[in-house]
Amino acid sequence: MNRHQFIKHLENHDCKLHRHGSKHDIYINTINKLGISTVPRHVQINPNTARKICKDLLIPVFP
Template identity: 50%
Template sequence: MKRKAFIKTLETFGCTLKRSGSKHDIYINPANGCSTTIPRHQELANTLCKEILKQLGLKDQSS
């Protein structure tokens, strides 16, 4: 999955950018306070996207 498309998916769930690191961005889900890192690769593996959604406490609706 393209990174930009995945970020838009996170934003539709209400997640916001907490801060930017050198190689990763940290996103937070304000509804439950969970946060996780998103690597800055153009293409993200589907398994990684599912794991990120799980870490943020979101259901996987990408499939």
């Protein structure tokens, strides 16, 4: 899955970039402030990784 499309999915569900790490970006769910997860900076993201990130951020799974 393409990282750019996945980031758009996160932003559409009110998740914002919290800060940049060395190899990952940290996103936080702005609605409930409970969901926080790291997103790798690879061009392609493994579907299982994307599912876990969505679960951590408490948003619907990316199709």
